[in-house]
Amino acid sequence: MKSALHNMNPAAKFIVITICMLTMAFFFNPWTPLLMWIGVLFIQLLFSRIDWKLWILFMIPFFIMAFGYFWTTLVFAEDKSGPVVLSIWSINITEIQLNHALSISFRVLAFSGLSLLFALTTNPVSFILSLMQQLKLSPKIAYSILVGYQFLPVLKDEFVQIQQAHRLRGAMQAKSVFHRLFHMRKILLPMLAGAVRKAERAAFAMEARGFTGEKRKSFYKVFSVCRLDGYLVSLFMLLLVVSCMSALYMN
């Protein structure tokens, strides 16, 4: 029960979350995204064993972002009609304006809730393998993505190495953030040159071991769609329908 979301087919999870997000883009009331966000929270509480500390840490920037969306929508709103509900320093805020602002910022929260659900319960490698097996992603692309993913720690080490080499030779003088961002260019080039070389080597090694990039029928690690996925997909769909219907009753 607690591991249901972790065992769900990654491709199915990906599709259902994308459907939820795209559907919510049609709704401009505060209730639909709010209900969605709360519903997603409950689903995670019931069917996953994620690290909630990590969840809060990831959620903080989205709360800040939601606030930014909230006040810009209030100030730069298109539709300023309707009864005035609030007035701050001689700025009148109408009901429609407030509803739009709340809906946009709750939408940020709902989107990030859905994304975090995916990110915290999905193993990256199984996600790509499942995309290849269920959604017919070309093996050439799928395995190339996995190669890139495996190179991540190597590239991270290289980044530190280049940075240290620069510092050793006194090339890293920049103190301010902007200088540092501009300095990235000097680190980027050697890293990209290294990436070109690594790509050639990795591709050669794959081909030497008989990888042709053709579609295959059998896999070492098999992912399939089972009954559990059906239940979870219908749970998400139910949540989506309920939160969309709420638009009719809450107004």
Added chain:
Amino acid sequence: MLKSWKLKEVVLMSLFSVVFGIVYLLFLHVGNIWAGFIGPIAYEWIFGIWFIVSIICMYIIRKPGAAVISETIAAAIEVLLGNAVGPRLILAGVIQGLGAEAAFAATRYRRFDVWVLMMAGVGASVFSFTYGYFLGGFTVFSTGYVLLMLSIRILSGAIIAGIGGKAVVDGLLSTGSLQGYAITRSKKGEARA
């Protein structure tokens, strides 16, 4: 379409995506914090950075599809790196890639000078803005504000992705590590050999 692709070209795109995936994530955090204070317009200035991979890969590999596939791979890798923006990033990547691809397709993949690269940045800006307009609910903003956002994004796409992308590849070209790719086989950004 993938039949004509060499494996090393696909792996190259993937590794570039990892390098830029880290850069993208860095900028995403900068943008996120900033957006808290000045709203969604915070992303517009730096939006060009997210298109750069498609332009760099197309400029090097010069095969139909290079822009879309590389941007999609970059988005997928960003998701793998544990990005909190999550699955919708992949869709965004496909759409941005299509925007850049449109500019190259319009020249039938014959011209790769700085103007075409800038147009690719503009194409990616327009496509991604349309997507963001729909998904981010920008319809609630006043028309003037939306137009301001769009024009900043187009400028950012043309300058950061177009000119910046060209500068990165030209720097890379002078290191001599791009031997064996289409860019070294053709001169002055003309036809692919």
